[in-house]
Amino acid sequence: MNPICHHTLFLSLTILFGCDSSGTSGQGDEGGSSGSSGSTTSSNVGGGGQGGAGSAGGGSTSSGGGGATPTKPIYVIGGQDQRHIVSEDGSNWIEDTYIAPNGADNAYAGGAVGNGAIVLTGDPGVLRSTDGHTWTSIVLPEATSLHSSKVVAAAGVFVMVSGNHAFKSSDGLTWAHAGDTGDAGHWQAIAYGNAHWVAIGDGHVKASEDGLAWHDYNATPNNPQLDALAFGNGVFVGVGKANNLARIATSPDGVTWTEQAPVTTLYDSGFGGIAFGDGKFLASDCCNAFESTDGVTWTKRGDGVQGGIAFAGGKFVGAGWRTEARLFNDSTGDFESTLTGDQPNQYDSGQLAPWFTAVVAGEL
Numbered sequence: 001m002n003p004i005c006h007h008t009l010f011l012s013l014t015i016l017f018g019c020d021s022s023g024t025s026g027q028g029d030e031g032g033s034s035g036s037s038g039s040t041t042s043s044n045v046g047g048g049g050q051g052g053a054g055s056a057g058g059g060s061t062s063s064g065g066g067g068a069t070p071t072k073p074i075y076v077i078g079g080q081d082q083r084h085i086v087s088e089d090g091s092n093w094i095e096d097t098y099i100a101p102n103g104a105d106n107a108y109a110g111g112a113v114g115n116g117a118i119v120l121t122g123d124p125g126v127l128r129s130t131d132g133h134t135w136t137s138i139v140l141p142e143a144t145s146l147h148s149s150k151v152v153a154a155a156g157v158f159v160m161v162s163g164n165h166a167f168k169s170s171d172g173l174t175w176a177h178a179g180d181t182g183d184a185g186h187w188q189a190i191a192y193g194n195a196h197w198v199a200i201g202d203g204h205v206k207a208s209e210d211g212l213a214w215h216d217y218n219a220t221p222n223n224p225q226l227d228a229l230a231f232g233n234g235v236f237v238g239v240g241k242a243n244n245l246a247r248i249a250t251s252p253d254g255v256t257w258t259e260q261a262p263v264t265t266l267y268d269s270g271f272g273g274i275a276f277g278d279g280k281f282l283a284s285d286c287c288n289a290f291e292s293t294d295g296v297t298w299t300k301r302g303d304g305v306q307g308g309i310a311f312a313g314g315k316f317v318g319a320g321w322r323t324e325a326r327l328f329n330d331s332t333g334d335f336e337s338t339l340t341g342d343q344p345n346q347y348d349s350g351q352l353a354p355w356f357t358a359v360v361a362g363e364l
Contacts, residue, residue, distance in 0.1 A: 093339045181199065
């Protein structure tokens with residue numbers, strides 16, 4: 001087994017590196033003036049134009065208040081070459097579509113579910129759906145690269161960060177250019193809690209009370225790299241890697257942060273994904289799942305995931321090795337495979353299907 005496993009994530013949905021049980025490493029790849037925007041063409045996520053991918057990855061996403069009353073959970077995992085799969089139970093996946101490899105970055109970077117809509121964002125652009133099957137391409141009011149964009153649905157709105165821009169929408173269809181975040185270069189995750197939006201990336205921690213004005217903070221001394229973020233039980237928990245350990249920082253508001261004791265992880269992989277649900281945080285290194293109720297004390301469970309983690313409908317889902325979808329079994333403590341990895345590419349039998357890069361969950 002290879003002693004090194006590289007692994008970076010983005011939210012709820014994120015760009016990821018992973019390793020399987022053999023320790024082999026693999027990589028996932030990763031659009032004016034202010035005002036409102038509208039929809040353009042209707043398309044399937046697997047096709048369409050060029051437009052990047054957590055955890056939503058890395059990181060987690062959360063459904064927002066207001067709008068339509070949520071009626072059912074929905075799980076979406078996006079990947080390279082505009083690939084996406086959809087499930088209503090986390091076990092049975094449909095709509096597995098993608099385009100032919102084009103040699104360029106063309107992956108989803110993040111997504112969120114709220115107010116009766118699903119929003120995916122990344123290199124293919126911003127896409128919106130109300131059912132996970134029919135998708136509409138959205139034009140933002142300010143041109144920006146979406147390569148490492150992240151979005152969260154909370155407090156009745158969607159808030160997206162991309163480059164040095166922030167955008168805000170009540171329905172995922174019409175967007176306003178919310179403000180300037182200051183360029184983090186590569187966003188890793190965004191979350192909402194205690195009346196604060198918090199975004200992390202490139203060692204930056206940025207917080208906003210309204211999704212419009214953003215302030216830059218250091219999470220802990222030396223401006224550390226945090227790779228995933230979630231909010232629950234009154235606290236933000238950011239996770240990443242430092243000194244071959246899982247680095248963990250907690251905050252009540254995204255402004256004041258406390259660095260917690262690091263956690264030893266397998267193959268020095270650190271934590272690459274985290275989500276909150278059913279009263280607990282669930283995180284993972286390259287190979288094992290860990291849980292905590294406060295972000296301070298962590299308990300090692302069973303098999304983990306190499307990519308992003310998200311929660312909805314009482315279930316945690318994650319992206320596993322290469323092209324694998326997994327569902328967490330709380331009884332055994334394992335993320336169990338619900339879509340096997342290593343599928344052949346339908347355009348090139350000598351290659352694998354596009355790797356997963358973003359995990360999204362919420363209730364429609």
